[in-house]
Amino acid sequence: MPKAYLSIQQVDKTFTRGSASTNVLKNISLDVDKGEYISIIGHSGCGKSTLLNIVAGLTDATTGVVFLEGEVVDQPGPDRAVVFQNHSLLPWLTVYENVSLAVDKVFRKTRSKAERHEWTMRNLELVHMGHAKDKRPAEISGGMKQRVGIARALAMEPKVLLLDEPFGALDALTRAHLQDQVMQIQQTLGNTVLMITHDVDEAVLLSDRIVMLTNGPSARIGEILDVPIARPRRRLELATDPTYIRCRTAVLKFLYERNRFVEAA
Numbered sequence: 628m629p630k631a632y633l634s635i636q637q638v639d640k641t642f643t644r645g646s647a648s649t650n651v652l653k654n655i656s657l658d659v660d661k662g663e664y665i666s667i668i669g670h671s672g673c674g675k676s677t678l679l680n681i682v683a684g685l686t687d688a689t690t691g692v693v694f695l696e697g698e699v700v701d702q703p704g705p706d707r708a709v710v711f712q713n714h715s716l717l718p719w720l721t722v723y724e725n726v727s728l729a730v731d732k733v734f735r736k737t738r739s740k741a742e743r744h745e746w747t748m749r750n751l752e753l754v755h756m757g758h759a760k761d762k763r764p765a766e767i768s769g770g771m772k773q774r775v776g777i778a779r780a781l782a783m784e785p786k787v788l789l790l791d792e793p794f795g796a797l798d799a800l801t802r803a804h805l806q807d808q809v810m811q812i813q814q815t816l817g818n819t820v821l822m823i824t825h826d827v828d829e830a831v832l833l834s835d836r837i838v839m840l841t842n843g844p845s846a847r848i849g850e851i852l853d854v855p856i857a858r859p860r861r862r863l864e865l866a867t868d869p870t871y872i873r874c875r876t877a878v879l880k881f882l883y884e885r886n887r888f889v890e891a892a
């Protein structure tokens with residue numbers, strides 16, 4: 628029985644199509660504590676989403692196993708909520724309904740209708756979207772859609788929040804604003820988070836540890852960097868913080884010196 632809250636153990640993933648097979652992930656092992664914020668960074672195509680999907684139970688590992696609180700992960704479940712880069716809201720439902728659908732699914736048997744309503748609203752308020760509850764996804768901005776996606780994920784009270792480049796499609800200001808919100812929420816609720824990002828500053832700002840993947844094929848964990856910066860973190864103060872600068876430089880060196888991106892021919 629693994630001691631860690633989330634334990635990824637010797638995961639390999641090979642995709643096979645016809646007679647061709649590609650080994651994407653090689654011997655990935657990672658233990659995550661409850662309440663930890665982990666970022667996974669690596670060049671495009673190295674296998675970050677594949678790893679997240681294995682933890683989500685959306686993709687099977689070829690070998691190896693993932694445990695969450697001692698239970699083997701072998702299918703998707705509400706204990707692992709995923710937020711994707713491209714807002715995956717249902718366009719025909721309102722903002723409220725997009726969240727309440729998930730709340731009803733998870734809590735129908737354990738909470739009354741009034742409690743579920745209150746919980747849906749509480750999570751919308753958490754991301755400052757209560758005012759837009761009756762709007763449909765087409766009527767709100769990209770940043771607002773991401774906030775609803777995050778509210779929906781949080782409302783399921785997952786054991787682990789899986790974020791696949793959640794801010795990737797947003798402009799820089801919206802992105803900064805949403806990063807601050809997620810940081811604040813995570814500090815209040817103590818969520819365990821696994822987040823994929825391409826953004827070095829985002830990884831350092833948000834994470835307790837940064838997991839750096841080597842280039843594929845057969846990507847492995849090249850390095851794990853601790854980010855020993857006290858919370859709450861304020862982005863303006865961090866710009867001149869020596870620990871922040873050291874961490875940022877370490878990730879940049881990994882990505883641009885030791886594991887340069889080579890475009891496949």
Ligand SMILES: Nc1ncnc2c1ncn2[C@@H]1O[C@H](COP(=O)(O)OP(=O)(O)OP(=O)(O)O)[C@@H](O)[C@H]1O
Pocket residue numbers: 642643651669670671672673674675676677678843
């Ligand atoms: N279902 C699949 N079938 C076959 N190959 C796949 C499948 N899913 C992913 N791959 C391949 O696995 C490799 C890793 O893909 P993945 O999406 O995990 O990378 P990534 O690091 O998340 O990329 P990006 O940063 O560009 O989103 C790629 O070469 C991709 O083509």
